[in-house]
Amino acid sequence: MKLQINNKAYDVEADGDTPLLWVIRDELGMTGTKYGCGLAQCGACSVLVDGMVMRSCVTPVESVAGRSITTIEAIEEDEVGKRVVEAWVKHQVPQCGYCQSGQVIAATALLKQTAHPTDEDVMAAMANLCRCGTYNAISAAVRDLAEEEGAQ
Numbered sequence: 488m489k490l491q492i493n494n495k496a497y498d499v500e501a502d503g504d505t506p507l508l509w510v511i512r513d514e515l516g517m518t519g520t521k522y523g524c525g526l527a528q529c530g531a532c533s534v535l536v537d538g539m540v541m542r543s544c545v546t547p548v549e550s551v552a553g554r555s556i557t558t559i560e561a562i563e564e565d566e567v568g569k570r571v572v573e574a575w576v577k578h579q580v581p582q583c584g585y586c587q588s589g590q591v592i593a594a595t596a597l598l599k600q601t602a603h604p605t606d607e608d609v610m611a612a613m614a615n616l617c618r619c620g621t622y623n624a625i626s627a628a629v630r631d632l633a634e635e636e637g638a639q
Contacts, residue, residue: 488501506546531615538599603633613626
């Protein structure tokens, strides 16, 4: 099966019902996307599929064949993604960092869809879990980006 990940084509040998996460990590060696809960609850495994956030731990690889997949490894190739990473550094968001790839993916998707989100938009989109409790720093970083001119 052919996958389009980070603007590169890959031929993968996985069974169609294999979770995308395991193909990305184990077969392709892109380990920035993390395994958290395996139940699509925590968001550590978040990737973008055609610009929408998807939990890769429960997404069968066959369902994304031929679609555009973006992982954390390529997020800074997108101008919005690059600014999200810069805001994360500015606000010193990560503590342990485990959930942060999923957080950055979620923030990038939000800001690409809604350049100036409301606090309610931010709360709804930034639903990934963070065991270190960096939610205030995450919110501050996203609010900063939302207030910038030309956020998209």
